[in-house]
Amino acid sequence: MTVAVAALELHDISHAYDNNLAVAGASLHVDEGEVVCLLGPSGCGKSTILRIAAGLEPLQQGEVRMGGVTVAGGGLIPVPPERRGVGLVFQDFALFPHLNVAGNIAFGLSDLAPRERPHRVAEVLAQVDMSDFAEAYPHALSGGQQQRIALARALAPRPRILLLDEPFSGLDARLREQIREDTLRVLKQSGAATLMVTHDPDEAMFMADRIYLMKGGRVVQSGSPDALYRRPVDPFVARFFTAVNEFAGVVTAGRVATPLGVLPAPGFRDGMRVLVLVRPEAIHLVPAGTGSEPVVAGTLTQARFLGGVHWLEVSLRGADGAGVTVKVHHAGRDVPEAGGRVLLTLDPRDALIFATTSAGDAEAARGSDEISVLSNS
Numbered sequence: 001m002t003v004a005v006a007a008l009e010l011h012d013i014s015h016a017y018d019n020n021l022a023v024a025g026a027s028l029h030v031d032e033g034e035v036v037c038l039l040g041p042s043g044c045g046k047s048t049i050l051r052i053a054a055g056l057e058p059l060q061q062g063e064v065r066m067g068g069v070t071v072a073g074g075g076l077i078p079v080p081p082e083r084r085g086v087g088l089v090f091q092d093f094a095l096f097p098h099l100n101v102a103g104n105i106a107f108g109l110s111d112l113a114p115r116e117r118p119h120r121v122a123e124v125l126a127q128v129d130m131s132d133f134a135e136a137y138p139h140a141l142s143g144g145q146q147q148r149i150a151l152a153r154a155l156a157p158r159p160r161i162l163l164l165d166e167p168f169s170g171l172d173a174r175l176r177e178q179i180r181e182d183t184l185r186v187l188k189q190s191g192a193a194t195l196m197v198t199h200d201p202d203e204a205m206f207m208a209d210r211i212y213l214m215k216g217g218r219v220v221q222s223g224s225p226d227a228l229y230r231r232p233v234d235p236f237v238a239r240f241f242t243a244v245n246e247f248a249g250v251v252t253a254g255r256v257a258t259p260l261g262v263l264p265a266p267g268f269r270d271g272m273r274v275l276v277l278v279r280p281e282a283i284h285l286v287p288a289g290t291g292s293e294p295v296v297a298g299t300l301t302q303a304r305f306l307g308g309v310h311w312l313e314v315s316l317r318g319a320d321g322a323g324v325t326v327k328v329h330h331a332g333r334d335v336p337e338a339g340g341r342v343l344l345t346l347d348p349r350d351a352l353i354f355a356t357t358s359a360g361d362a363e364a365a366r367g368s369d370e371i372s373v374l375s376n377s
Protein backbone atom coordinates (compact mmCIF):
# COMPACT_ATOMS: atom_id res chain seq x y z
CA MET A 1 0.00 0.00 0.00
CA THR A 2 1.39 3.42 -0.89
CA VAL A 3 1.01 6.12 1.72
CA ALA A 4 0.16 9.50 0.19
CA VAL A 5 2.74 12.16 1.07
CA ALA A 6 1.33 15.54 2.04
CA ALA A 7 2.21 18.37 -0.36
CA LEU A 8 2.92 20.59 2.65
CA GLU A 9 3.55 19.50 6.20
CA LEU A 10 4.45 21.63 9.21
CA HIS A 11 5.47 19.65 12.24
CA ASP A 12 5.55 20.95 15.81
CA ILE A 13 6.25 24.57 14.86
CA SER A 14 7.00 27.05 17.63
CA HIS A 15 8.01 30.65 17.08
CA ALA A 16 8.73 33.62 19.35
CA TYR A 17 9.20 37.32 18.63
CA ASP A 18 11.36 38.94 21.34
CA ASN A 19 10.56 36.15 23.81
CA ASN A 20 6.81 36.40 23.11
CA LEU A 21 5.56 33.05 21.91
CA ALA A 22 3.46 33.58 18.75
CA VAL A 23 3.16 29.92 17.70
CA ALA A 24 3.32 27.09 20.23
CA GLY A 25 3.78 23.59 18.84
CA ALA A 26 1.44 23.80 15.83
CA SER A 27 1.30 20.96 13.30
CA LEU A 28 -0.67 20.79 10.09
CA HIS A 29 -0.65 19.30 6.62
CA VAL A 30 -2.18 20.09 3.23
CA ASP A 31 -2.68 17.44 0.56
CA GLU A 32 -2.43 17.93 -3.18
CA GLY A 33 -5.60 19.56 -4.53
CA GLU A 34 -6.80 20.46 -1.06
CA VAL A 35 -7.78 23.94 0.19
CA VAL A 36 -7.00 24.26 3.89
CA CYS A 37 -7.76 27.35 5.97
CA LEU A 38 -5.86 28.55 9.01
CA LEU A 39 -8.58 30.33 10.94
CA GLY A 40 -8.48 32.25 14.19
CA PRO A 41 -8.70 35.63 15.87
CA SER A 42 -6.23 38.41 15.19
CA GLY A 43 -2.77 37.73 16.61
CA CYS A 44 -3.20 33.96 17.08
CA GLY A 45 -0.19 33.17 14.89
CA LYS A 46 -1.73 32.36 11.50
CA SER A 47 0.42 34.63 9.36
CA THR A 48 3.56 33.57 11.21
CA ILE A 49 2.88 29.94 10.26
CA LEU A 50 2.27 30.91 6.63
CA ARG A 51 5.48 32.94 6.52
CA ILE A 52 7.44 30.05 8.04
CA ALA A 53 6.02 27.72 5.36
CA ALA A 54 7.08 30.19 2.66
CA GLY A 55 10.54 30.60 4.19
CA LEU A 56 9.97 34.34 4.74
CA GLU A 57 10.34 33.84 8.50
CA PRO A 58 13.33 31.80 9.69
CA LEU A 59 12.29 28.56 11.37
CA GLN A 60 13.02 28.48 15.10
CA GLN A 61 11.59 25.10 16.07
CA GLY A 62 9.94 22.24 14.20
CA GLU A 63 10.13 21.07 10.63
CA VAL A 64 8.66 22.07 7.25
CA ARG A 65 8.32 19.39 4.57
CA MET A 66 7.15 19.77 1.00
CA GLY A 67 6.21 16.63 -0.90
CA GLY A 68 7.92 14.64 1.87
CA VAL A 69 11.20 16.56 1.53
CA THR A 70 12.42 18.64 4.47
CA VAL A 71 12.86 22.28 3.41
CA ALA A 72 13.49 23.70 6.90
CA GLY A 73 14.41 22.08 10.20
CA GLY A 74 15.97 18.70 10.87
CA GLY A 75 19.38 20.33 11.21
CA LEU A 76 19.51 21.08 7.45
CA ILE A 77 20.26 24.36 5.73
CA PRO A 78 16.82 25.76 4.88
CA VAL A 79 15.75 25.87 1.26
CA PRO A 80 15.37 29.60 0.34
CA PRO A 81 11.87 30.91 -0.43
CA GLU A 82 12.46 31.17 -4.18
CA ARG A 83 13.43 27.50 -4.40
CA ARG A 84 10.42 26.13 -2.50
CA GLY A 85 8.08 26.11 -5.52
CA VAL A 86 5.45 28.04 -3.62
CA GLY A 87 3.02 30.67 -4.96
CA LEU A 88 2.15 33.55 -2.64
CA VAL A 89 -0.81 35.92 -2.52
CA PHE A 90 -0.96 38.60 0.15
CA GLN A 91 -3.70 40.89 1.38
CA ASP A 92 -2.26 43.93 -0.42
CA PHE A 93 -1.65 41.87 -3.63
CA ALA A 94 1.88 43.35 -3.85
CA LEU A 95 1.85 43.82 -7.63
CA PHE A 96 4.86 45.60 -9.15
CA PRO A 97 3.55 49.09 -10.03
CA HIS A 98 6.07 49.68 -12.82
CA LEU A 99 5.17 46.48 -14.71
CA ASN A 100 1.96 45.93 -16.63
CA VAL A 101 -0.22 42.89 -15.95
CA ALA A 102 1.64 40.66 -18.42
CA GLY A 103 4.97 41.81 -16.97
CA ASN A 104 3.81 41.11 -13.43
CA ILE A 105 2.74 37.59 -14.33
CA ALA A 106 5.82 36.83 -16.46
CA PHE A 107 8.07 37.95 -13.60
CA GLY A 108 7.91 34.57 -11.90
CA LEU A 109 8.42 32.59 -15.11
CA SER A 110 12.21 32.79 -15.32
CA ASP A 111 12.41 28.98 -15.40
CA LEU A 112 10.36 28.94 -18.58
CA ALA A 113 11.95 29.48 -22.04
CA PRO A 114 11.32 33.14 -23.08
CA ARG A 115 9.25 32.17 -26.13
CA GLU A 116 6.91 30.07 -23.95
CA ARG A 117 6.23 32.81 -21.41
CA PRO A 118 3.58 34.78 -23.39
CA HIS A 119 1.61 31.58 -23.88
CA ARG A 120 1.61 30.83 -20.15
CA VAL A 121 0.70 34.44 -19.32
CA ALA A 122 -2.27 34.26 -21.70
CA GLU A 123 -3.30 30.92 -20.21
CA VAL A 124 -3.46 32.12 -16.59
CA LEU A 125 -5.08 35.43 -17.58
CA ALA A 126 -7.85 33.41 -19.25
CA GLN A 127 -8.12 31.27 -16.12
CA VAL A 128 -8.86 34.31 -13.96
CA ASP A 129 -11.04 35.89 -16.65
CA MET A 130 -8.71 38.87 -17.24
CA SER A 131 -7.55 38.25 -20.82
CA ASP A 132 -8.36 41.81 -21.90
CA PHE A 133 -6.09 43.37 -19.27
CA ALA A 134 -2.61 42.14 -20.26
CA GLU A 135 -1.40 45.64 -21.09
CA ALA A 136 -3.00 47.43 -18.11
CA TYR A 137 -0.97 48.76 -15.19
CA PRO A 138 -1.90 47.85 -11.60
CA HIS A 139 -2.98 51.40 -10.66
CA ALA A 140 -5.65 51.26 -13.36
CA LEU A 141 -7.22 48.08 -11.96
CA SER A 142 -9.95 47.75 -9.34
CA GLY A 143 -9.24 45.87 -6.10
CA GLY A 144 -11.00 42.77 -7.40
CA GLN A 145 -9.04 42.87 -10.67
CA GLN A 146 -5.76 43.28 -8.78
CA GLN A 147 -6.66 40.26 -6.66
CA ARG A 148 -7.23 38.20 -9.81
CA ILE A 149 -3.87 39.28 -11.23
CA ALA A 150 -2.10 38.47 -7.96
CA LEU A 151 -3.66 35.01 -8.09
CA ALA A 152 -2.69 34.60 -11.76
CA ARG A 153 0.89 35.63 -10.96
CA ALA A 154 1.07 33.10 -8.13
CA LEU A 155 -0.36 30.33 -10.33
CA ALA A 156 1.73 31.04 -13.45
CA PRO A 157 4.81 28.96 -12.51
CA ARG A 158 2.46 26.02 -11.67
CA PRO A 159 3.43 25.83 -8.00
CA ARG A 160 2.54 22.66 -6.12
CA ILE A 161 1.74 24.79 -3.09
CA LEU A 162 -0.14 28.09 -2.82
CA LEU A 163 -0.03 30.21 0.32
CA LEU A 164 -2.71 32.90 0.60
CA ASP A 165 -2.74 35.45 3.45
CA GLU A 166 -6.15 37.13 3.87
CA PRO A 167 -6.41 37.42 0.07
CA PHE A 168 -9.92 38.92 0.06
CA SER A 169 -9.80 41.28 3.01
CA GLY A 170 -9.11 44.38 0.91
CA LEU A 171 -12.32 43.87 -1.07
CA ASP A 172 -15.81 45.09 -0.21
CA ALA A 173 -18.36 42.52 0.95
CA ARG A 174 -20.26 41.80 -2.27
CA LEU A 175 -17.17 41.71 -4.48
CA ARG A 176 -15.48 39.46 -1.92
CA GLU A 177 -18.21 36.84 -2.34
CA GLN A 178 -17.82 36.79 -6.12
CA ILE A 179 -14.01 36.73 -6.02
CA ARG A 180 -14.09 33.94 -3.43
CA GLU A 181 -16.19 31.77 -5.73
CA ASP A 182 -13.94 32.47 -8.71
CA THR A 183 -10.78 31.87 -6.69
CA LEU A 184 -12.02 28.55 -5.34
CA ARG A 185 -12.78 27.38 -8.88
CA VAL A 186 -9.33 28.41 -10.10
CA LEU A 187 -7.58 26.82 -7.11
CA LYS A 188 -9.40 23.54 -7.64
CA GLN A 189 -8.58 23.58 -11.36
CA SER A 190 -4.91 24.14 -10.57
CA GLY A 191 -4.69 21.06 -8.35
CA ALA A 192 -2.24 22.88 -6.07
CA ALA A 193 -2.25 22.38 -2.31
CA THR A 194 -3.55 25.64 -0.87
CA LEU A 195 -3.05 26.98 2.65
CA MET A 196 -5.08 30.13 3.23
CA VAL A 197 -5.06 32.40 6.28
CA THR A 198 -8.29 34.09 7.28
CA HIS A 199 -9.96 35.43 10.43
CA ASP A 200 -13.42 35.19 8.83
CA PRO A 201 -15.31 31.98 9.72
CA ASP A 202 -17.74 32.33 6.79
CA GLU A 203 -14.84 32.63 4.39
CA ALA A 204 -13.15 29.57 5.86
CA MET A 205 -16.38 27.56 5.70
CA PHE A 206 -16.84 28.51 2.04
CA MET A 207 -13.27 27.96 0.87
CA ALA A 208 -11.89 25.12 2.97
CA ASP A 209 -11.94 21.37 2.61
CA ARG A 210 -10.45 21.39 6.10
CA ILE A 211 -9.97 24.09 8.71
CA TYR A 212 -7.35 24.46 11.43
CA LEU A 213 -8.82 26.74 14.10
CA MET A 214 -6.13 28.46 16.17
CA LYS A 215 -6.07 30.30 19.47
CA GLY A 216 -3.04 31.76 21.21
CA GLY A 217 -0.51 30.08 18.90
CA ARG A 218 -2.04 26.61 19.16
CA VAL A 219 -4.35 24.59 16.95
CA VAL A 220 -7.53 24.07 18.98
CA GLN A 221 -9.37 21.85 16.47
CA SER A 222 -8.96 20.71 12.88
CA GLY A 223 -11.41 19.04 10.54
CA SER A 224 -14.04 19.69 7.93
CA PRO A 225 -16.15 22.85 8.25
CA ASP A 226 -19.07 20.60 9.12
CA ALA A 227 -17.16 18.87 11.93
CA LEU A 228 -16.02 22.12 13.52
CA TYR A 229 -19.47 23.66 13.30
CA ARG A 230 -21.46 20.66 14.49
CA ARG A 231 -18.97 18.97 16.81
CA PRO A 232 -16.84 21.75 18.33
CA VAL A 233 -14.42 20.47 20.96
CA ASP A 234 -14.95 23.42 23.28
CA PRO A 235 -17.01 26.61 23.70
CA PHE A 236 -14.33 28.74 21.99
CA VAL A 237 -14.75 26.75 18.76
CA ALA A 238 -18.54 26.82 19.02
CA ARG A 239 -18.63 30.58 19.60
CA PHE A 240 -16.17 31.32 16.79
CA PHE A 241 -18.64 30.47 14.03
CA THR A 242 -21.85 32.16 15.22
CA ALA A 243 -23.37 33.95 18.15
CA VAL A 244 -24.73 31.30 20.51
CA ASN A 245 -27.28 31.18 23.29
CA GLU A 246 -25.58 30.07 26.50
CA PHE A 247 -27.11 28.43 29.55
CA ALA A 248 -25.34 27.16 32.65
CA GLY A 249 -26.75 24.12 34.38
CA VAL A 250 -26.06 21.14 36.60
CA VAL A 251 -26.57 17.58 35.41
CA THR A 252 -29.28 15.75 37.32
CA ALA A 253 -30.31 12.19 36.49
CA GLY A 254 -28.43 12.45 33.16
CA ARG A 255 -30.28 15.60 32.12
CA VAL A 256 -29.82 19.34 32.32
CA ALA A 257 -32.56 21.94 32.66
CA THR A 258 -32.43 24.95 30.31
CA PRO A 259 -34.95 27.67 29.45
CA LEU A 260 -35.60 25.67 26.26
CA GLY A 261 -36.50 22.51 28.14
CA VAL A 262 -34.81 19.65 29.93
CA LEU A 263 -32.16 18.14 27.66
CA PRO A 264 -30.37 14.79 27.79
CA ALA A 265 -26.72 15.20 28.80
CA PRO A 266 -25.15 11.90 27.78
CA GLY A 267 -21.63 11.32 29.01
CA PHE A 268 -21.87 13.83 31.88
CA ARG A 269 -21.93 12.67 35.51
CA ASP A 270 -24.68 13.78 37.84
CA GLY A 271 -23.70 16.90 39.74
CA MET A 272 -21.42 18.16 36.94
CA ARG A 273 -21.69 21.83 36.05
CA VAL A 274 -22.17 22.22 32.31
CA LEU A 275 -22.53 24.95 29.74
CA VAL A 276 -25.22 24.40 27.09
CA LEU A 277 -24.69 26.29 23.82
CA VAL A 278 -27.48 26.55 21.28
CA ARG A 279 -27.07 28.21 17.90
CA PRO A 280 -29.82 30.65 16.86
CA GLU A 281 -30.81 28.51 13.89
CA ALA A 282 -31.31 25.40 16.04
CA ILE A 283 -34.36 26.90 17.73
CA HIS A 284 -37.59 26.70 15.77
CA LEU A 285 -40.85 28.59 15.97
CA VAL A 286 -43.79 26.20 16.19
CA PRO A 287 -47.29 27.27 15.17
CA ALA A 288 -49.73 26.82 18.03
CA GLY A 289 -51.58 23.50 18.04
CA THR A 290 -49.19 21.65 15.73
CA GLY A 291 -46.50 19.06 16.28
CA SER A 292 -45.93 16.78 19.21
CA GLU A 293 -42.45 17.91 20.27
CA PRO A 294 -41.99 19.66 23.62
CA VAL A 295 -42.32 23.41 23.26
CA VAL A 296 -41.68 26.38 25.48
CA ALA A 297 -43.70 29.57 25.34
CA GLY A 298 -42.14 33.01 25.23
CA THR A 299 -42.76 36.58 24.20
CA LEU A 300 -41.31 37.99 21.00
CA THR A 301 -39.55 41.17 22.02
CA GLN A 302 -37.63 42.08 18.84
CA ALA A 303 -37.89 41.08 15.19
CA ARG A 304 -35.61 42.20 12.35
CA PHE A 305 -35.83 41.07 8.73
CA LEU A 306 -32.39 40.23 7.32
CA GLY A 307 -33.43 38.86 3.91
CA GLY A 308 -32.56 35.19 4.28
CA VAL A 309 -33.79 34.99 7.85
CA HIS A 310 -35.64 36.89 10.52
CA TRP A 311 -33.55 37.78 13.56
CA LEU A 312 -35.70 37.43 16.66
CA GLU A 313 -35.33 37.97 20.35
CA VAL A 314 -37.66 35.98 22.56
CA SER A 315 -38.09 36.44 26.25
CA LEU A 316 -38.44 33.18 28.23
CA ARG A 317 -38.63 32.07 31.79
CA GLY A 318 -35.37 30.33 32.83
CA ALA A 319 -35.11 27.02 34.66
CA ASP A 320 -34.74 28.95 37.92
CA GLY A 321 -37.73 31.13 37.16
CA ALA A 322 -35.66 34.18 36.10
CA GLY A 323 -36.31 35.86 32.75
CA VAL A 324 -33.86 35.20 29.88
CA THR A 325 -33.70 36.44 26.31
CA VAL A 326 -32.89 34.05 23.50
CA LYS A 327 -31.85 34.88 19.94
CA VAL A 328 -33.56 32.94 17.16
CA HIS A 329 -32.94 32.93 13.41
CA HIS A 330 -36.24 32.16 11.75
CA ALA A 331 -36.18 31.25 8.07
CA GLY A 332 -39.96 31.07 7.63
CA ARG A 333 -42.09 33.76 6.00
CA ASP A 334 -44.46 34.51 8.83
CA VAL A 335 -43.32 36.26 11.95
CA PRO A 336 -45.67 37.28 14.72
CA GLU A 337 -45.86 40.89 15.83
CA ALA A 338 -43.39 42.01 18.48
CA GLY A 339 -45.09 41.56 21.84
CA GLY A 340 -46.88 38.40 20.64
CA ARG A 341 -46.64 34.95 22.18
CA VAL A 342 -44.47 32.38 20.38
CA LEU A 343 -43.79 28.70 20.90
CA LEU A 344 -40.23 27.45 20.51
CA THR A 345 -38.78 24.00 20.13
CA LEU A 346 -35.25 22.66 20.07
CA ASP A 347 -34.02 19.32 18.81
CA PRO A 348 -31.86 18.13 21.74
CA ARG A 349 -29.27 16.90 19.21
CA ASP A 350 -28.58 20.54 18.34
CA ALA A 351 -27.57 21.44 21.89
CA LEU A 352 -23.79 21.60 22.41
CA ILE A 353 -22.98 20.63 25.99
CA PHE A 354 -19.58 21.17 27.63
CA ALA A 355 -18.29 20.55 31.11
CA THR A 356 -17.61 23.92 32.74
CA THR A 357 -13.87 23.74 33.01
CA SER A 358 -12.86 27.32 33.57
CA ALA A 359 -14.03 30.28 35.57
CA GLY A 360 -14.26 32.10 32.23
CA ASP A 361 -16.85 29.67 30.91
CA ALA A 362 -18.87 29.87 34.11
CA GLU A 363 -18.74 33.68 34.01
CA ALA A 364 -19.75 33.76 30.36
CA ALA A 365 -22.70 31.53 31.11
CA ARG A 366 -23.78 33.50 34.17
CA GLY A 367 -23.38 36.80 32.36
CA SER A 368 -25.32 35.62 29.36
CA ASP A 369 -28.85 36.89 29.36
CA GLU A 370 -29.31 36.57 25.65
CA ILE A 371 -30.31 33.64 23.52
CA SER A 372 -30.47 33.58 19.72
CA VAL A 373 -33.15 31.61 17.89
CA LEU A 374 -33.30 30.81 14.12
CA SER A 375 -36.11 28.65 12.83
CA ASN A 376 -36.53 26.78 9.54
CA SER A 377 -40.28 26.45 9.85
Ligand SMILES: Nc1ncnc2c1ncn2[C@@H]1O[C@H](COP(=O)(O)OP(=O)(O)OP(=O)(O)O)[C@@H](O)[C@H]1O
Pocket residue numbers: 017018022040041042043044045046047048049199
Ligand atom coordinates in the same frame (compact mmCIF):
# COMPACT_ATOMS: atom_id res chain seq x y z
N1 LIG B 1 7.63 40.85 13.12
C1 LIG B 1 7.07 40.75 14.32
N2 LIG B 1 7.70 41.25 15.41
C2 LIG B 1 7.13 41.15 16.64
N3 LIG B 1 5.97 40.56 16.89
C3 LIG B 1 5.30 40.04 15.84
C4 LIG B 1 5.82 40.12 14.52
N4 LIG B 1 4.93 39.51 13.69
C5 LIG B 1 3.92 39.09 14.47
N5 LIG B 1 4.13 39.40 15.76
C6 LIG B 1 3.25 39.07 16.89
O1 LIG B 1 3.06 37.68 16.91
C7 LIG B 1 1.70 37.33 17.19
C8 LIG B 1 1.14 36.53 16.03
O2 LIG B 1 1.09 37.36 14.88
P1 LIG B 1 0.53 36.83 13.48
O3 LIG B 1 0.64 37.95 12.50
O4 LIG B 1 1.20 35.55 13.13
O5 LIG B 1 -0.97 36.53 13.87
P2 LIG B 1 -2.25 36.44 12.92
O6 LIG B 1 -3.12 35.41 13.55
O7 LIG B 1 -1.88 36.27 11.52
O8 LIG B 1 -2.90 37.86 13.17
P3 LIG B 1 -3.62 38.86 12.11
O9 LIG B 1 -4.87 38.15 11.64
O10 LIG B 1 -3.92 40.06 12.94
O11 LIG B 1 -2.62 39.12 11.03
C9 LIG B 1 0.99 38.64 17.44
O12 LIG B 1 0.97 38.88 18.82
C10 LIG B 1 1.86 39.66 16.73
O13 LIG B 1 1.75 40.92 17.35
